[in-house]
Amino acid sequence: MRRLPLSKPLDIVALIVSILTVVAVSAFAFGDRAEPDAVSIETDDARFLYPLDQDRVVTVGGPIGDTLVEIRGGRARVIESPCRDKICILTGHLDATGAWTACLPNRIFVRIEGGVVGDGVDAQTF
Amino acid sequence: MRTDTRERRLDLVAFMGALCLFFSTLEYLFPKPVPFFRLGLANIPVLLALELFSPGYVLLLVALKVVGQGLVNGTLASYVFLFSAAGSIASALVMLAVHRAGRRWISLVGVSLFGSLASNVVQISLSVTFIFGSTAWVIAPAFLGIGVASGLVVGVFAKRFAERSRWFARMKEAIGGA
Numbered sequence: 001m002r003r004l005p006l007s008k009p010l011d012i013v014a015l016i017v018s019i020l021t022v023v024a025v026s027a028f029a030f031g032d033r034a035e036p037d038a039v040s041i042e043t044d045d046a047r048f049l050y051p052l053d054q055d056r057v058v059t060v061g062g063p064i065g066d067t068l069v070e071i072r073g074g075r076a077r078v079i080e081s082p083c084r085d086k087i088c089i090l091t092g093h094l095d096a097t098g099a100w101t102a103c104l105p106n107r108i109f110v111r112i113e114g115g116v117v118g119d120g121v122d123a124q125t126f
Numbered sequence: 127m128r129t130d131t132r133e134r135r136l137d138l139v140a141f142m143g144a145l146c147l148f149f150s151t152l153e154y155l156f157p158k159p160v161p162f163f164r165l166g167l168a169n170i171p172v173l174l175a176l177e178l179f180s181p182g183y184v185l186l187l188v189a190l191k192v193v194g195q196g197l198v199n200g201t202l203a204s205y206v207f208l209f210s211a212a213g214s215i216a217s218a219l220v221m222l223a224v225h226r227a228g229r230r231w232i233s234l235v236g237v238s239l240f241g242s243l244a245s246n247v248v249q250i251s252l253s254v255t256f257i258f259g260s261t262a263w264v265i266a267p268a269f270l271g272i273g274v275a276s277g278l279v280v281g282v283f284a285k286r287f288a289e290r291s292r293w294f295a296r297m298k299e300a301i302g303g304a
Contacts, residue, residue, distance in 0.1 A: 011236035018274040026267035100264050
């Protein structure tokens with residue numbers, strides 16, 4: 001006789017617990033709903049923050065070479081990377097708070113942040 | 127007579143360790159849309175082992191699996207190996223516990239889901255603590271989500287196999303079951 005895969009009560013409990021964990025962790029990770037206003041670029045030993053409203057191309061060095069991140073028109077994307085798979089480039093444009101891409105071989109992590117500009121800087125001098 | 131069964135069990139553990147190695151290799155067939163994606167096919171022998179062996183033999187098999195995967199993936203000498211070892215051991219302990227506690231209430235599908243969850247939670251905690259800092263949280267939902275899906279697939283496969291395989295039934299009989 002053919003039986004359903006989730007035939008026993010604790011199987012269903014296991015599935016529910018698993019899904020709840022995913023939902024809880026998602027809420028924790030993407031709970032930040034502030035308007036996107038900055039790009040955070042992290043390397044092994046430093047973290048750089050760039051405002052999202054100023055167009056530029058940032059060159060970041062990692063263990064296997066330089067990764068180029070383009071910020072243009074309120075969006076950011078990786079345009080060049082020395083890695084093999086180019087997953088970071090394939091991710092395409094990032095424009096929502098919490099959106100991210102990473103180049104694992106080059107240990108570079110790009111993420112859109114919200115609510116940073118404005119309360120992140122006390123004063124600016126030119 | 128007793129030593130005979132013991133030897134058979136060890137033989138079978140060794141064989142299933144080899145199966146883990148084979149499944150780890152087989153994973154290369156599947157495309158990797160994201161770097162941390164893994165189906166976890168090598169957990170199938172471990173799930174089956176829960177039905178066959180006492181906890182000591184299951185842990186022995188997990189040790190073989192961890193070392194085998196390290197060899198196949200080339201991570202044996204890197205920190206990734208520690209992640210994988212910690213995940214596998216946590217998942218084995220959880221699976222042993224739930225499998226023992228609720229045999230009437232839970233099938234290999236649920237056991238697999240709990241095991242996958244344990245392994246992923248441990249690995250995420252480790253990466254938050256030691257490697258990537260709080261940025262690892264951003265990767266966590268996808269990582270866990272994939273874990274649920276693959277845990278389900280692997281669990282259903284193991285369950286079907288345990289129910290239908292004549293080889294499995296013969297082995298179970300030969301070594302007396304868990």
